[in-house]
Amino acid sequence: MTLPLRYFLFGTLRHLPLLEAVLGGPAVTEPATLADHAVMRAQGHSFPILIRQPGARAEGLLVHTDADGAARLDLYEEGFDYKVTEVTVETASGPRTARLFASDGAPLRPDGPWDLDDWARRYAAATVEAVPEVLDLARTQPFAVQQARYAMVLARADSTLRARAHPAPATLRRSPRPDDLQVEHLERPYAWFFGVEEAHMRFRRFDGSLSAPVRRAAFVMADAVTVLPYDPATDNVLLIEQHRFGPQVRGDTNPWTLEPIAGRIDPGEPPETTAEREAMEEAALPLRALHPIAQCYPTPGAVTEYLYLFLGLADLSQTHQRIGGLETEAEDIRSHVIPFPRLMELVQNGEVQNGPLLTSTFWLALNRARLRCG
Template identity: 50%
Template structure:
């Protein structure tokens, strides 16, 4: 059995329990301090560093009774984020105790302000805990360094999961109740920027019986948000155009796609914040009032992606349109300001074949008369 001194994020017991795959109530923890050290926030990150600082005390938890499997799981989790193992002596109410510690932050990460566990817990605690579940799906076979490259997308998917847990309506469809799905296996055979997960489960049938065991796979991205800029005074919309790998992979004769402005929802960001940010990045456009159109799964039989679509009021004058996109993300985007009726014609001809844009234009067709303002 081993002892570890944990500081920063792993002092959040739900996260520690997720990493160890143990109930939090089974963990033997005790407040502890490491003399002549301080915990500092890593610059530009949501995790802390522990650094020598004479006269300071780094507060944390002493976790005792760790098994070899516990240590292996902790090493895997921390190793992926650039920390190695050292031995230290910490102070507890019962006196000094020898313990291991994860330190030596990854290179290039400088310390910034003080680490505030309450601020971190309020903003990131649930999100990082949920993401840890995907990190540990790779244990022990996937190299832990892969997790660091996938950190942003795992956090984005975790945020999607937390949003999805909000109660939803079930007036026509079968309400989902505890025990409706009995999962017996979950693996992640592919994981890079996106991921594929495979589930083995049984579920309740409409006739009340349990189904036979089945295996299903889902392509995982994260939630996305789209916005169709609309100028009520001009009765015009802004459409963007870019090359898309989906039509290319299908072998489509036309691989440039006409779309609404869109982007993945970043961790800690709301769908509304996403579309305002993306409008600036993709079209140099500042949006006014946002109108929620729909929220939907574009392909629920195979993809976990959920899309939030908006219409955003904007001034689509002479400066609107043209070239845009972030060079750092390899974006090459052209914006078109077109009359609303012209956009509807493009749906009819098939030149607009992008589902979020079609849905947003159809929503606008129902509502634009009440939104129009005199020129």
């Protein structure tokens, strides 16, 4: 069968699993080049841009597709502010006219050569996993909304991959079989910083039968880390204070909460790296070492968020109360350095209400003597 439509792809869609996820099936491709152009990394981003460069040749793929595949490609790229133009590319069988996705927005600066393999090692798996949600957004939301949501879509996809790869011991609980969960219909009625997924599903009951159809909903969030900085030499800890919207919505009369340092895991980033990065962003604090405390779902009945809790050893002898946080995220964060006995007082009088901080405090109480001797 002849596939009438051709696209020249120079960037991330050259990664075959991503291309086939977008097309919805196998891809028919051949190598191609575009004369007088070069593929460069976009400054401040992981993706490439195509720039004019006399004498250069941009390497890419020529993909042959039908109208359905073309519609899916157009829909996917629309969310990244690309419009279709036509170019002539060179292939082993001669020149071919093809469609090209060209940026229609503000020009981006080139920042050296872009390498597909380097991109794929860090970002490809999450990008492929995110394709269904990206296409759903493109079908239902305007461009500005798609762009605003994309980072969180990618982070949620990365969390899904991490969950699949995580050991799931079942020495006491059920060890599920593939047919123990049957999702009949899935909707995403809302997505921004977090998403909402609503499923019509059946699940395997403990008597072996399938449940009647049930309707379940969950807040879909990215995995995150928390880290409680501790200085064994001074027996001090560092706490973060900031306004939290959740307690405010609940009606709490004081929605400023005491917490450990915390932050979302970026796609392709190990949790330990996130902990170190967040300590610098929120408290300008380098960590000497990290001790794992726990990995857990804080609210599994309604929220997908999965936390990696750490204790971070740090020198707090010269660290005092400060105001910090990223302006780009509208953060207004105050840090407190206090003795460990004072932290226990705050736990006992109810001023500490943050679950990860409570867990980290109890872990530190059990391990404090060992850490101070070490």
